[in-house]
Amino acid sequence: xxxxxxxxxxxxxxxxxxxxxxxxxxxxxxxxxxxxxxxxxxxxxxxxxxxxxxxxxxxxxxxxxxxxxxxxxxxxxxxxxxxxxxxxxxxxxxxxxxxxxxxxxxxxxxxxxxxxxxxxxxxxxxxxxxxxxxxxxxxxxxxxxxxxxxxxxxxxxxxxxxxxxxxxxxxxxxxxxxxxxxxxxxxxxxxxxxxxxxxxxxxxxxxxxxxxxxxxxxxxxxxxxxxxxxxxxxxxxxxxxxxxxxxxxxxxxxxxxxxxxxxxxxxxxxxxxxxxxxxxxxxxxxxxxxxxxxxxxxxxxxxxxxxxxxxxxxxxxxxxxxxxxxxxxxxxxxxxxxxxxxxxxxxxxxxxxxxxxxxxxxxxxxxxxxxxxxxxxxxxxxxxxxxxxxxxxxxxxxxxxxxxxxxxxx
Numbered sequence: 001x002x003x004x005x006x007x008x009x010x011x012x013x014x015x016x017x018x019x020x021x022x023x024x025x026x027x028x029x030x031x032x033x034x035x036x037x038x039x040x041x042x043x044x045x046x047x048x049x050x051x052x053x054x055x056x057x058x059x060x061x062x063x064x065x066x067x068x069x070x071x072x073x074x075x076x077x078x079x080x081x082x083x084x085x086x087x088x089x090x091x092x093x094x095x096x097x098x099x100x101x102x103x104x105x106x107x108x109x110x111x112x113x114x115x116x117x118x119x120x121x122x123x124x125x126x127x128x129x130x131x132x133x134x135x136x137x138x139x140x141x142x143x144x145x146x147x148x149x150x151x152x153x154x155x156x157x158x159x160x161x162x163x164x165x166x167x168x169x170x171x172x173x174x175x176x177x178x179x180x181x182x183x184x185x186x187x188x189x190x191x192x193x194x195x196x197x198x199x200x201x202x203x204x205x206x207x208x209x210x211x212x213x214x215x216x217x218x219x220x221x222x223x224x225x226x227x228x229x230x231x232x233x234x235x236x237x238x239x240x241x242x243x244x245x246x247x248x249x250x251x252x253x254x255x256x257x258x259x260x261x262x263x264x265x266x267x268x269x270x271x272x273x274x275x276x277x278x279x280x281x282x283x284x285x286x287x288x289x290x291x292x293x294x295x296x297x298x299x300x301x302x303x304x305x306x307x308x309x310x311x312x313x314x315x316x317x318x319x320x321x322x323x324x325x326x327x328x329x330x331x332x333x334x335x336x337x338x339x340x341x342x343x344x345x346x347x348x349x350x351x352x353x354x355x356x357x358x359x360x361x362x363x364x365x366x367x368x369x370x371x372x373x374x375x376x377x378x379x380x381x382x383x384x385x386x387x388x389x390x391x392x393x394x395x396x397x398x399x400x401x402x403x404x405x406x407x408x409x410x
Contacts, residue, residue: 023229
């Protein structure tokens, strides 16, 4: 048997964000962000609730004006009242220092401040306003994500590095200088925060770009040059399959190398689309890599000319939805059920073999094959299903298998 490679995690500081541990070898955390107006507390609350129920372990909200600041305070109260102990992150920009100073309850209600050093202010005010925000984090014992972004790069640092590069005998490309600017900006900003008095175990770093190779290069450099907890995210990833594929590639490659402590999929939702899609993508990335397990996996064949019927597709979808619905109950009752592997196959070519490899699997008849569906549990054929009620019968077998296979939680 070929042994699976073990992913050795990059050693980082552990940061507590309310009740969630980020870094220090803790399970990689799934994060998301609302796209509602934070001043609209009712809509923001509903979206935070949806993200939380979908599996987001940290949620970020925009705090850009007085109404949003007051909205966060009310939002935290509503979440606490509903028993949703989810960490809230405040995303600040040019006026963050003023809002944190003017609204002490805001500073207390948030569990982490997201600060982009490139847009905390301009000119001489920039350093002062950055310092004020760090001081508030110290005062209220909050974590800080120092998040640099190539859309708001530190112009002074960029100019200096470009000037130095122009004088070099072996000048680097403009892209290389951009990446180095991001890395240095993040590290220098973190160092400054520590000099102000913020401890290293309160700092999470991120460096957001929108191209896959740039993200990989930047985070590889960061991981070599610091032990801060790292948040992975491909900014402006895009819509649909483009955004999902790019995010999965960039984050997957880095995670496989042991880099990253918390992740987000910054997908552009369709108009009226489901914001929780970004949470589902993050969970799929982590589960596909074997870094975390959230729900039983359903393996299903893609279909071919042997499976012109849509029966196996319908059953695969039905079983996946069924597992998703039942998991909240099963998680509380059975230990380890999230690791279960289920197979729904469409014909006799690979169906029985694939079904045997799963914990429990069914091999449906392809076009023209005998209308029988063998079921395999732990590699052995245990049932043969026929007729029009296969889906419900298979669900019942799954229930019985879980009852027998997984120990109950006391």
